[in-house]
Amino acid sequence: MHKLLSRIALALAVALPAMSFAGTPVNINKADAATIAKSLDGIGQSKADAIVAWRDTNGPFKSADDLTQIKGIGKSTLERNRGSILLADTAPANDAAAAKTDTPAKKAKRSNKKPATAAAGE
Numbered sequence: 001m002h003k004l005l006s007r008i009a010l011a012l013a014v015a016l017p018a019m020s021f022a023g024t025p026v027n028i029n030k031a032d033a034a035t036i037a038k039s040l041d042g043i044g045q046s047k048a049d050a051i052v053a054w055r056d057t058n059g060p061f062k063s064a065d066d067l068t069q070i071k072g073i074g075k076s077t078l079e080r081n082r083g084s085i086l087l088a089d090t091a092p093a094n095d096a097a098a099a100k101t102d103t104p105a106k107k108a109k110r111s112n113k114k115p116a117t118a119a120a121g122e
Helices: 002-020 033-039 044-060 064-069 076-084 093-099 118-119
Strands: none
Touching: 033 044, 044 064, 064 076
């Protein structure tokens, strides 16, 4: 039993840091290859160079999904880094929050109940 617990503890100690690794947010439309390589998980210098070359040839990325057009970047790499890939200088979550504040507030629903004073007096 003790050996089993030791093995589980060792496995967790090794696996948790790797699982908790998250890329640093990076604007793929402005960053240089070295910054992209440091910021995204599974993207080394050669893939980062390919990202910059694609951007120079095709213009700015319109969505994070465009990265899958680059050889060696598949869906799993994209999904692992999706939260860190920015297309502008602000995070997408902030843009969504700003859009929600622009919508008008809903009107309060009217109650069908009679006021307590009117019901008691009748």
